[in-house]
Amino acid sequence: MKVIIRNPRRRELELEGSRRVDALIKELDLNPEQVLVIRDDDLLTRDVMIKNEDTVEIVSAISGGLR
Amino acid sequence: MRCSKCKGRASIELRRHHAAYCKPDYLEFFDQQVERAIHKQRMFQPNDRILVGVSGGKDSLSLWDYLLRMGYDATALHIHLGIGEYSNHSHTTTVKFAQERGAPLITVDLAEQYGMGVPELSQAIRRVPCSGCGLSKRYILNKEAYDREFTVVAMGHNLDDEAATLMGNVLHWEMGALARQSPALPANREKLIRRVKPLYTVTEREVAANAILRGIEYVQEECPNSVGARSIMYKNALDQIEAQSPGTKHAFFSIFLDRIRPVMEGAQEDFELRDCDICGQATTGSVCAFCRMWQQAHRKAGENSQRAQGTRTVQGPVPDALPTEDRPV
Numbered sequence: 001m002k003v004i005i006r007n008p009r010r011r012e013l014e015l016e017g018s019r020r021v022d023a024l025i026k027e028l029d030l031n032p033e034q035v036l037v038i039r040d041d042d043l044l045t046r047d048v049m050i051k052n053e054d055t056v057e058i059v060s061a062i063s064g065g066l067r
Numbered sequence: 068m069r070c071s072k073c074k075g076r077a078s079i080e081l082r083r084h085h086a087a088y089c090k091p092d093y094l095e096f097f098d099q100q101v102e103r104a105i106h107k108q109r110m111f112q113p114n115d116r117i118l119v120g121v122s123g124g125k126d127s128l129s130l131w132d133y134l135l136r137m138g139y140d141a142t143a144l145h146i147h148l149g150i151g152e153y154s155n156h157s158h159t160t161t162v163k164f165a166q167e168r169g170a171p172l173i174t175v176d177l178a179e180q181y182g183m184g185v186p187e188l189s190q191a192i193r194r195v196p197c198s199g200c201g202l203s204k205r206y207i208l209n210k211e212a213y214d215r216e217f218t219v220v221a222m223g224h225n226l227d228d229e230a231a232t233l234m235g236n237v238l239h240w241e242m243g244a245l246a247r248q249s250p251a252l253p254a255n256r257e258k259l260i261r262r263v264k265p266l267y268t269v270t271e272r273e274v275a276a277n278a279i280l281r282g283i284e285y286v287q288e289e290c291p292n293s294v295g296a297r298s299i300m301y302k303n304a305l306d307q308i309e310a311q312s313p314g315t316k317h318a319f320f321s322i323f324l325d326r327i328r329p330v331m332e333g334a335q336e337d338f339e340l341r342d343c344d345i346c347g348q349a350t351t352g353s354v355c356a357f358c359r360m361w362q363q364a365h366r367k368a369g370e371n372s373q374r375a376q377g378t379r380t381v382q383g384p385v386p387d388a389l390p391t392e393d394r395p396v
Binding site: 031 | 124272279280309
């Protein structure tokens, strides 16, 4: 699968095999409270299976500094 | 996972609410949360003129989008901070949002209006960029609202922002800041406009989900100056706890608001506000913090320029006011 991570800098990963969203987040050492996983313009909950041929985007939800 | 409401496929799980929602039900839930916050804190009425501080990020654009959709009289104020490509991108994103919706937008260019952008300001006053940036944003929002006769200033701070600020204030026992921390600060003086934060009950992740599901194009890149900011450190710490114990952030902030803040507010020492000698805005001293900062910045910038040109710096008293053309008004 292709994983595009915006955290916030963009980087791309190629991972072999299928896995659930929560497993992917854990594997990438991300906090599930701080990210959203997107596939085909829709958000995925943690129990969704991502297939090997899928492309998903992981967006960081956290911004910082004084606003 | 199934939507708690319609039982269709869920798009987002909200563990702190023991719920999951599909896209349409989530967007409805989000609007209800914001509406409830506005009513609970009596933030504004339909006839209020609202000035929204918009940076181009997910929070401020989500807030502006909500207010426009609900039919409020909401004008945005964007401050071009002069932080390289980040600021240019933030500005073009905000302008695009406004044009697509035919929504009113005011832009203040810090360098054009006050003589320098955030990087030069930070260098001149020898303080971290966030310090001068935050003060400038708060001041300009209030001043523009007052000058243009808006009745409310609205900002896109979310639950994570408020909980992180609270954590910082508690860790350092900032008693004055704790007494003042509120999602709705009243207009307690003619020149201090009511300031509200309608997103204070929704988390940063929930706001991001709203922006993505609504198709709001927002700036995802981070301000380069926010790297290593304390606010991010506090947010990370709180999210570590939240992941193990959902609802902690909400409990931390809401219990503070309901039980602790009223006590602290009552114990706060009275202070008298007066008009700043330079700009006329409300302040506790003779010159407000904003004018003091810009006085210092222009003085230091002048000294640095003289040094660069090889001329001797004249040591002398600080001028009472900036030259007219440099005054931050």
